[in-house]
Amino acid sequence: MLALVPYVVSRETVGLTEAAEAFGITERQLRDDLNLLWCLELRSPDPYCPIDLSYEGGEITVSEAESISRPLRLGADEAAALLVALRMLAELPGAAERDALTRLIAKLEAAAGEAAAAARQLSVDVDRRTGSLGVVQRALREDRRLRITYYVAGRDENTVRQVDPMRVLVVDGRTYLEGWCRRAEAVRLFRMDQILEAEVLEFPAEVPAGAERRDLDGGLFQASASDVRVTLELTPSGRWVADYYPCERVEELGEGRLRVVLLTSDPRWVRSLALRLGEQGRVVEPAELGGRIRQDAERALALYA
Helix, strand or coil, rough: CCCHHHHHHHHCEEHHHHHHHHCCCHHHHHHHHHHHHHCCCECCCCCCCCCCEECCCCCCEHHHHHHCCCCCCCHHHHHHHHHHHHHHHHHHCCCCCCHHHHHHHHHHHHHCCCHHHHCCCCEEEEEEECCCCHHHHHHHHHHEEEEEEEEEECEEEEEEEEEEEEEEEECCEEEEEEEEEECCCCEEEEEEHEEEEEEEEECCCCCCCCCCCHHHHHCCCCCCCCEEEEEEEECCHHHHHCCCCCCEEEEEECCCCEEEEEEEEECCCHHHHHHHHHHHEEEEHHHHHHHHHHHHHHHHHHHCC
């Protein structure tokens, strides 16, 4: 709310929808915050001077708040986090705004002082297998629909979908497209390195009004009550599983071996994965799934007899 007041004051009038989008919140949350601002009083220009505001007709105006007409200064941790995030964006392949980002980083470092020194101690490592990132960014800029061919690792198949793009995310060094999938009729995340082909269509993007961006506070992949937790032990040559599939936990076992925990709503693809791995890994838990995989392998070997 302390950032909302100078945001409105500096613009005189701001639409409710515009302000909600700028702060990444819903209009309902914004109205709740504005109603709470009625309860705040400032000591300047007069003692206990209430903030006067209005948002009738969908337009926000704020007065009697000139004493906080400038945003708060960034704290050291906020400045460092911002600098690291900007460096990560600048490292993305095909970033059209790289020159602007570089200039902005230099200005922030000059202003941040010690916070900038702390941020320099952190290295940024972004997965450069971003595939069709340039095409996706163009669709976002032009607000147009995409047709993508996407590899679904869980079913080991390629699917063709039409997607209305919402944003590009970088999480744990990997790049994702978040958009409204017209095939699933829901918001979906697509790993950029698994988008095999992408084409910008002539149709405008039409994300439904009720579609919400995924809340990442709880992590990128969140388990449901019906998911099965699968534990695999991998040899050094099977470590690629941890790089290719989202894992709930990864544990080093020494000598290059890994223990990983995967979550899946369909254990059938784990059976296929285990057969592909062969001697590179084995399913430890659940034991019943391991037994089924052994039966699958015995049936496959029997065909060669």
